[in-house]
Amino acid sequence: MKDLTLCAASAKSVIHCGAGAFNAFAPDLAKRQIYVVTDSNVFAIYRHLMWQTFGDNFPVTILPAGEGSKTYNNLIAILKDMLSAGMKRNCTVVAFGGGVIGDIAGLAASLYMRGVRLVQIPTTLLSQVDSSVGGKTAVDMGGVKNVIGTFYQPEEVIADPMFLKTLTDREIRCGLGEIIKYGALNSEIFAKLKANSARLTDLNFLEEITYDCIAHKARVVCEDERDLNGARKALNLGHTTGHALELFYRKKSHGEFVLIGMFYELYIAQKSGICGGQYAQELKKLILCVLKKIPVYENIEAAAAFAVYDKKNDDGRLSLIVPQSEGISAEIKLSLSDYTRLLKECAATL
Ligand code: NAD
Ligand code: GLY
Numbered sequence: 001m002k003d004l005t006l007c008a009a010s011a012k013s014v015i016h017c018g019a020g021a022f023n024a025f026a027p028d029l030a031k032r033q034i035y036v037v038t039d040s041n042v043f044a045i046y047r048h049l050m051w052q053t054f055g056d057n058f059p060v061t062i063l064p065a066g067e068g069s070k071t072y073n074n075l076i077a078i079l080k081d082m083l084s085a086g087m088k089r090n091c092t093v094v095a096f097g098g099g100v101i102g103d104i105a106g107l108a109a110s111l112y113m114r115g116v117r118l119v120q121i122p123t124t125l126l127s128q129v130d131s132s133v134g135g136k137t138a139v140d141m142g143g144v145k146n147v148i149g150t151f152y153q154p155e156e157v158i159a160d161p162m163f164l165k166t167l168t169d170r171e172i173r174c175g176l177g178e179i180i181k182y183g184a185l186n187s188e189i190f191a192k193l194k195a196n197s198a199r200l201t202d203l204n205f206l207e208e209i210t211y212d213c214i215a216h217k218a219r220v221v222c223e224d225e226r227d228l229n230g231a232r233k234a235l236n237l238g239h240t241t242g243h244a245l246e247l248f249y250r251k252k253s254h255g256e257f258v259l260i261g262m263f264y265e266l267y268i269a270q271k272s273g274i275c276g277g278q279y280a281q282e283l284k285k286l287i288l289c290v291l292k293k294i295p296v297y298e299n300i301e302a303a304a305a306f307a308v309y310d311k312k313n314d315d316g317r318l319s320l321i322v323p324q325s326e327g328i329s330a331e332i333k334l335s336l337s338d339y340t341r342l343l344k345e346c347a348a349t350l
Contacts, residue, residue: 002211006218008135008225011153015133015218017211022053022121022160029119030054033091035082037105041065042097042123045166050096059085063101067254070100070139072148078108092117092155098124098171099131099254103146106137110152120154123163125175125206126255129182129213130235132157134221144309145243151226159214161207172201174255176290181237181258182213184283187327189213194282197289233312234329237321238262240310241343248303259291262323267346268339269322274330283323296350304340 001018016025036050036058043050043062050058061078063069082091093116095105102120109118122132138149164172183190189212199205217235224231242261246254266283269275275283288294297303312319317333324330334342 004211004215004218006133006153007222008153010135010151010225011155013133013135013153013155013157013218015157015159015214017128017157017159017214018207019161021158022162025156025158026053026121029092029094032117033088034058034094035085035087035091036060036094036096037063037078037101037108038096039063039065039069039098039101042101046096046123046163054094059087063104065100067100067140070104072139072141075104075107075111075139075148078104079112082108082112087112087116089113089116092119094119094121095132095154096121096123097127098122099127102127102132103136103138103149106135106152106154107139107149110137110150115152118152118154120157122157122159124167124171125164125210126171126178128159128161128164129175129210130178130217132159133214133217134232135225143247145247146311147309153225157214159210161203161210164203164206169201170253170256172206173259173290174253175206176200177255177257177259177262179209179213180283180286180290181235181262182216183286184237184262184323185234185327185329186212186216189216190283190326193286197286200290230331233319233331234321236312237323237329238265240307240312240318240320241265243310244306245297245303247306247309248299249297256291259287260294263287263291263294264343264346265320265322267349268320268334268342269324269330269332271342271345272322272332274332275323275325279325280323294350297347300343300347301340304336304343307339308336 004015006013093109120132135153138146238261242257246257
């Protein structure tokens with residue numbers, strides 16, 4: 001187990017990462033006034049662990065599992081319940097679950113009494129490598145992802161690989177989507193992914209690479225906590241297309257759409273002359289190693305239109321963060337019509 005400290009402009013966040021982190025740090029939370037937010041799947045699997053760790057009488061909101069729970073109504077329900085449970089200003093919100101729980105519980109913690117302490121206990125691979133770190137909180141609204149949110153650093157993140165043992169293969173793939181994104185942004189992570197492509201789902205490998213991804217993200221967030229100077233924007237590689245497809249098709253999970261988005265945006269980068277050669281082939285191979293088949297979308301034109309909601313767009317054109325060369329990404333700006341044409345071209349190659 002290793003600790004990392006993320007020193008953002010607004011606050012410091014300590015990340016305990018690795019096997020044993022939960023048993024070492026979660027029991028201390030029982031000494032505080034805590035409010036737990038979790039989802040129905042996580043509660044079904046880990047309720048005994050929660051009772052054992054926090055006692056059997058802690059206040060809790062259990063949301064239905066899935067992205068559909070990241071709503072304004074659920075946010076208000078959590079806040080109302082915190083108030084009726086008598087949560088004080090020095091209470092701690094414990095986000096016990098995947099990225100959906102981390103995002104909505106983080107937002108509740110940032111709003112309740114103008115901000116209370118927040119501890120993230122991420123239980124999916126995706127939330128361990130990405131969403132629990134860096135302080136972005138959100139709910140979806142009006143069909144737009146993450147449109148209401150705050151920047152609010154967790155005081156602590158407890159990222160323990162023991163939770164990965166109960167994830168489905170599909171959820172592991174979703175986390176690998178974000179891990180490959182880090183591979184496209186960091187040449188050391190890329191080299192490790194290539195060297196271990198036959199054991200990407202091995203728990204020991206995942207523990208090691210999770211630390212690397214968190215360390216990369218922590219450096220970026222220290223430099224650009226509020227996504228202002230471009231450093232943090234790079235963490236959105238593949239996400240413009242991923243989010244557009246996610247909003248339109250909804251059938252898959254966030255991490256799968258990130259992988260599909262990276263595949264399409266790699267094609268766009270190649271066609272724009274930004275990325276090519278052996279590197280482009282290796283990255284494509286890595287994506288296809290995790291997602292064996294890129295789905296063929298009939299109506300990709302309609303899905304592309306959702307890219308206009310992306311928060312990175314600023315001058316009437318779409319902003320895409322695409323892979324360039326090992327460890328380097330680039331931003332390209334495209335009109336919606338050029339973007340749609342390139343997506344259709346890529347889809348025709350499938
Ligand atoms: P999720 O929270 O919906 O979890 C995926 C599924 O796994 C759910 O069904 C959940 O119940 C189940 N699950 C969770 N932990 C489990 C465990 N240990 N064992 C068995 N099942 C378990 O989704 P996610 O993929 O973790 O996160 C996706 C969300 O994260 C999206 O809403 C996305 O927008 C957000 N996100 C946020 C950031 C950020 O910086 N804040 C970054 C990336 C993604
Ligand atoms: N997942 C993108 C970010 O945290 O900025």
